[in-house]
Amino acid sequence: MKSIYIHIPFCAQKCFYCAFSSYPDKLSLSGEYINALIKEMSGHKNFNAQTLYIGGGTPSVLSEENLEKLFKAVEENFGPVKNFLESTFEANPESLTEEKIILLKKYGFNRLSMGLQSSNDDILKNLGRIHDRRMFIKSYSDARSMGFDNINIDLIAGCPSQNLENFKEDISFVLTLNPEHFSVYGMEISEGTKFFKEGYAPDDALVKEMLLYAHNFLPKRAYSHYEISNFSKHGFESVHNNNYWLGGDYLGLGCAAAGYLNGTRSSNTDDLNKYINNMEKGLGVKDFEEKLEGKKKTGESAMIALRRLEGVKLTSEISGYFGQEIDALVSRRLLTKENGCIKLSEQGLFFANKVFSCFVEPFGV
Structure with missing residues (x-):
């Protein structure tokens, strides 16, 4: 989608x-x-x-x-x-x-x-x-x-x-x-x-x-x-x-808008006057662009998907990159493993940012 x-x-x-x-x-x-x-x-x-x-x-x-x-x-x-x-x-x-x-x-x-x-x-x-x-x-x-x-x-x-x-x-x-x-x-x-x-x-x-x-x-x-x-x-x-949350592509338009297309995330300038002036002159308005690959892409995808209470399928890729972090979060009762998925526990719902930080750099619990 x-x-x-x-x-x-x-x-x-x-x-x-x-x-x-x-x-x-x-x-x-x-x-x-x-x-x-x-x-x-x-x-x-x-x-x-x-x-x-x-x-x-x-x-x-x-x-x-x-x-x-x-x-x-x-x-x-x-x-x-x-x-x-x-x-x-x-x-x-x-x-x-x-x-x-x-x-x-x-x-x-x-x-x-x-x-x-x-x-x-x-x-x-x-x-x-x-x-x-x-x-x-x-x-x-x-x-x-x-x-x-x-x-x-x-x-x-x-x-x-x-x-x-x-x-x-x-x-x-x-x-x-x-x-x-x-x-x-x-x-x-x-x-x-x-x-x-x-x-x-x-x-x-x-x-x-x-x-x-x-x-x-x-x-x-x-x-x-x-x-x-x-x-x-x-x-x-x-x-x-x-x-x-499921990692689909989205086009962001306007001042400060963020987008994610074909594995590349980007954002436009949040300077309103710059946005208007640059568009009038045919200049670019992006102030950030990054291609996500490897561990960084897997971590961000897992982190965003974990916002949904049904969790995310624990793939070999996620396990390979974040197995240690996931085990530590499970032991702290912030994540649960169930039917091949990982999901936020009830406790994890209220400490979600701590959970998410384990899937972004610097990595670790």
């Missing part, structure tokens, strides 16, 4: 935890950015992909005019949006208007991913979010009434002032909305974010307790825990993200 990811690096306000490439103060450049993006698309015309994902940033912050221009360019270069097996659009409640939902349906998008993060208005303010619970309900209801029958909702565990009861209320609130897909992320503090600068650190034990609650509770409500941070109803796993 092949996929296309398009990055929209604009947002209305930078959330205090956000480490993604996004600019709250450069929306005036969105027209120029779409033009540059269209030029990059034209260099990959007829790339045959089965999934499309438009993420950010906040894609829904774009004007209707720029969205339509973008969607038309997608169709001109890659075919009708309605023909993709899965086409996802990321949105935040404050910028997802009825008119934009109509536009998404007009072009045939079949999946919406919405950022809630918390159902508690005070916690939302603490995160730097600019929507509230009522606003989310309105935009979600609009999307439902206009025909979206595959919606993901994002939540975060480990927010400032959040406790286990708050988190349980978040889960209960989302269940009343009955989405097809849930994403539950543990708060991670990255350098450069407002939380990092302020010295905020989530309570790891509390975050683990929250995530364990989701892990145990949501499957009882018909949401399969199929990937570290993701839960879905039967038949609603993210096809696009599964392609990432």
Whole structure:
């Protein structure tokens, strides 16, 4: 399977935890950015992909005019949006208007991913979010009434002032909305974010307790825990993200977008002005490119596949390169061996980064 990811690096306000490439103060450049993006698309015309994902940033912050221009360019270069097996659009409640939902349906998008993060208005303010619970309900209801029958909702565990009861209320609130897909992320503090600068650190034990609650509770409500941070109803796993985790090819377009094609991973510059200017001048926009081979390729493939709870088949290649590391992780009860596969244990789910570090350089447990 092949996929296309398009990055929209604009947002209305930078959330205090956000480490993604996004600019709250450069929306005036969105027209120029779409033009540059269209030029990059034209260099990959007829790339045959089965999934499309438009993420950010906040894609829904774009004007209707720029969205339509973008969607038309997608169709001109890659075919009708309605023909993709899965086409996802990321949105935040404050910028997802009825008119934009109509536009998404007009072009045939079949999946919406919405950022809630918390159902508690005070916690939302603490995160730097600019929507509230009522606003989310309105935009979600609009999307439902206009025909979206595959919606993901994002939540975060480990927010400032959040406790286990708050988190349980978040889960209960989302269940009343009955989405097809849930994403539950543990708060991670990255350098450069407002939380990092302020010295905020989530309570790891509390975050683990929250995530364990989701892990145990949501499957009882018909949401399969199929990937570290993701839960879905039967038949609603993210096809696009599964392609990432299973090592499929994906084309990354836009400022800061990453791609993986024919064993080579790459990323575009995260400098918005450089991206626009270079595309206008016909210059390259990649700032990183690497061909993965041998142990490095095997390790990265295994690491990414281990994000899925079903694990990865323990091939002779994986055993040959990482047998010692795997045995050590099994003895520490972070991995399990079962039916010829290795997979994260329940304990490993909460220490996944420690597990993954054993499959990348420098190697070792």
